Amino acid sequence: MAHGNNSNEKVVYVGDSRVRKRETVNSIPPDYTSFPGRSEAFIPNFLLKEWMVGCVVLVGFLVLTIAEPPPLGYPADPTNSAFIPMPDWYFLFLYQLLKYPWVSGSYVPLGVMGVPGVAFGSLLLAPFLDTGKERRFYRRPIATTLMLLSLVSCYYLTKVSWDHYQHELEITNTVPEHIEREEKAREAAASGEEPPSATKPKEDVALVDADNAGVKTIMEKAKCMTCHGTDLKGQAGAKIPSLHGVGDLLDKAQLTEIVTNGKGGMPAFKDTLSAEEIDTLTTWLAKQKAAQ
Amino acid sequence: MFKSVYNWIDERLDVTPLWRDVADHEVPEHVNPAHHFSAFVYCFGGLTFFITVIQILSGMFLTMYYVPDIINAYASVDYLQHKVPFGSIVRGMHHWGASLVIVMMFLHTLRVFFTGSYKAPREMNWVVGMLIFFIMLGLGFTGYLLPWDNKAYFATKVGIQIADSVPYIGEYIKVFLQGGDIVGATTLTRFFAIHVFFLPGALLALLAAHFLMIRKQGIAGPL
Known part of the structure; x- marks a missing residue:
């Protein structure tokens, strides 16, 4: 040892x-x-x-x-062009700052490096910038004023950003996905059904009477396919509904109303199509039900 | 009984100075809300640590269900939230805790700033604290993508666009974060690894340094 x-x-x-x-x-x-x-x-x-x-x-x-409960929207869809991006709340001040013209475009280095760099840099090095022995904040007017100004501007930027987001939701008539989803689940629960699943893709419903020549002519005249797609499956990303199985969701009267007067982003077709044409079209649409 | 066990360990490892530092130190009057109620502002640091512990624990439970790939990430979060008993609460703790930890850390930072506690000889502890703040923001940013819903995806896209606009090195930051040319499968696995291994590792090291320094130097005296 x-x-x-x-x-x-x-x-x-x-x-x-x-x-x-x-x-x-x-x-x-x-x-x-x-x-x-x-x-x-x-x-x-x-x-x-x-x-x-x-x-x-x-x-x-x-x-x-x-x-x-923690929010959860719908699965990420990179082709979704209508989604309004929203960072977490504590990044909003930075997000809003970069929207101003004097820190974006050709001045973007100032926005991403300059302003945050000076702000966070001086915060990081605060003890070496404020080297006096005095600790009471009311005896350190410069440090205290700078901090209070930063706090006010962070609050202001966050508020502007949030109000802007709310405004955008309003003008695009959008309900945030996690809220929409929760609502639907609640409705389903109230009517005693299974909540709708966001993970399973809806089963493909085949078109009924797909080769109807008269309807095809009307659809070409009204250019339905431009928005609803050549396969009439709509564009999920742009919130344009599929016409497959539309008869399960809406009856003929409702369909006639939508085609005649439009709805949401869809224009009215009362000037493009005659009443009989609309009638033929909606009769056909009302028949689009999932096979029993 | 405990005393003799303690003495047995102490003889071999000399733990008494360590125990003094960890547990048997003084709590001065001016930071004790029992004596001056306004001293509650000194609680925010401890509460930050408390929420951090909640984040670590709830995060550990979340990884029991979470699958970091683009096909299953959303489905696994959805399953956890809607099918697993108490899954919604565990995810809720992690989700709301992420915001709460920022709030608490913010209040703690303000307390230290306005009481001038960062002044000599505590400069290094302030710098370490700010590094912890940045790590927490990084954890918030990387964690936001993981549920892989539209909000997560597009917020990350915007974040990476902002990083991309940094002069000279922006392109490299973008490729490093994305792991490719688009926000996609490699981005998700990268963010998962950063969120679960890299940043928590750095966080624990910095927290250790933070606490070591506060014990070595003691709490700043009354104003």
Whole structure:
């Protein structure tokens, strides 16, 4: 053994380890009792109180998660051109900043490097920029003012960005996908059905009486295929519905109303098509039901 | 009994100084809300850590179900949320906790800033804290893509576009994040790896440094 408990050695170790055998206890740092004021021990006195605060926070947090389920929209579809992008809320100030003309386009280096670089750089290096001994914020007017200004501008940018998003939702008449989905699930639950699955693609419904020459002529005249597609399956990305199985969703009267007066992004066809043509068309559309 | 076990370990590992540092240190009066209620502002750091622990635990449970590929990612999140018992709550904790941790960290940063606690000799701890802040934002950004719904996909696309507009190195950042020419299958696996291994690893190391320094230097004194 390299280091026996030989009392002649200057340093005595525990066994053959490098832990020195202690003779006295004075190597222990001072505990809280040697500090002045009403200090208290971390364990157990303070930790117990801290745990109580922690429990209150945890209960509040769990109530939030139960009351407000996490949002989930529809599966990512890169061809979806109508989706309004929305970063998480704590990136909104940066997102909004980059929309201003003086930090975008040819000035974009200023927007992505300059402004955030100076802001985050000075925040990172704050102790080396504000080197005075004074700690009270009201005696440090420059540091305090700069911080308050940054806070106000972050708040302002976030608010503008959020209002802009809400406005965009309104003018495009869009319901955010996770809300739409939740709504549909709730409706399905209320009527006692299975909630609609967003993962399984809908089964393809074949067209009924697909070779009807009269209908084909009318459709070519009205240019239905331009939007609903040559296969009449619509464009999911642009929220243009498929006409396959449309008879399951709408009856003839509703179809006539939509074709005659339009709906959402679809134009009215009362000037393009005659009443008989619309009648022929909607009779055919109403027949588009899934095979039983 | 405990005392003799403690002494047995202490003789071999000399844990008393360590125990003093970790648990038996003083809590000064000016940071103790029991004495001055306004001292609750000193709780935000601890609460940030508390939420971080929740994030780590709930994240560990999420990876039991989550599949990081573009075919199954959405389906696995959907299954977790709607079919697995309490899955919605576990995902909810991770989702809302991600926002809450930013809020708490923000409040903690403001407290440290306005009390001037970052001043000498605590400069290094402030810098480490800011690095933790950036890591957290990175965790938020990479985690946002993982459910692979439209919101996730298009937000990531915008984020990568912004990174792409950085002069000179933007193109490289873009390719590094995307793992290819488009936001797609490789992006998802990359973001998953960054979110679950790289950033948490860095976060734990920085947290260790943060706590080591606060114990070494103690809490800043009263104003």
